[in-house]
Amino acid sequence: MQYTCQSEFKKLESVFIKTAEEAFISEEKLKKEWAVHNYLSKPDLARAKEEYEGFKNLLVRNVPHISCFPKSESVTIDSIYCRDASIATDHGMIICNMGKQARSMEPNAQKKFFEASNIPVLGTIKTPGTLEG
Template sequence: METKHSEYLKLKSVYLKPVKEAFVSEEQLESQWEELNYLGKPDFNESLNEYNAFKSIFGKKKITMHSFPFNKSVKMDSIYCRDASIATDFGMIICNMGKGGRIEEPTAQKDIFITSNAEILGEIVTPGTLEGGDVAWLDKNTLAVGHTYRTNMEGIRQLKALLEPNGIEVIVAELPHYKGKEDVFHLMSILSPIDKDLAVVYSPLMPIHFRNELLNKGFQLIEVPDAEFESMGCNVLAIAPRECVMVSGNPKTKALLKAAGCSVYEYEGKEISVKGGGGPTCLTRPILREA
């Protein structure tokens, strides 16, 4: 049996936006990185090397990879392909981006889904905004969504209207201002479920009510230390229960994962992850998992 209602079951197929189709060239990076609020300009050749190593993890695990192609209407941020859509068992939900420079990404993804005959459940429309990095499946009947500068209450209302008639409970996490409107701060900046009862979290920025919801659902919480939050220690992609991918350079979080019985695969992400604020969950749009 296959499902889309999971962040942690065995990954069967995933969409990626290859770095060469998103970053395109040194010239495109030079023209876009500042306006999109990257920490620095990624090096194009180093980005290719990092991305090849990242993709090799999926190849070794025999996960089917699909690619979003080059599209001239989108910018370098399109490499973080989780954000433009949400996978559900009832069809894809097409998002509406809260970051202005990414406004064309959902339509570009929708075109690919239609071409591949994927079912579309619905779309988030203006004035609603919703980004995929702000949602995470906690279990097959529960989706968490962050109220952030990227995802507004109207977007959440539309999300609930699509999912609640199908028996899905939508839990809202009210996230803090933190660094403000221009920063990349999604729900999955502070939460990565990696098994039915295990999640990586950064509690200092987690709402008390939402954190208690996780504990009430039986989650054990792996607490990312302060020193590893900015280096994306909390952004962990599960490719199977307690089998996960993370950005290298977070040894304390890695040790905590291993102590909890997890297998950990690392990739160097200085160019493709840290500079743009997008770890392995952001770089992927998981489609099918094995229930």
């Protein structure tokens, strides 16, 4: 399987997403993390889930292959921005090394997902290097 067309503008053939439900998890998690991650205000969980479901439905109608990252207590609410923690290439994934310390667990969580999904992991950016998708 080809994992990307390495384009920012062509029609999507496959995409990885993380829903608001899987990223935000609970009101308690949002209350604990929103200010730490410099959000302007605490996200409204019910509204975020509803809006994300609309976004996901658009993808379902237009993208042949959608993969959803699972919920993980080891990552923060910023994991909704799942593009940041890995980079897709035509031959597999490159695991990033986040510059924001609070997001340092995301790349490993994605790596576990890729491995469990039989998606090749080509390599990992290691400290002192940083890279975000």
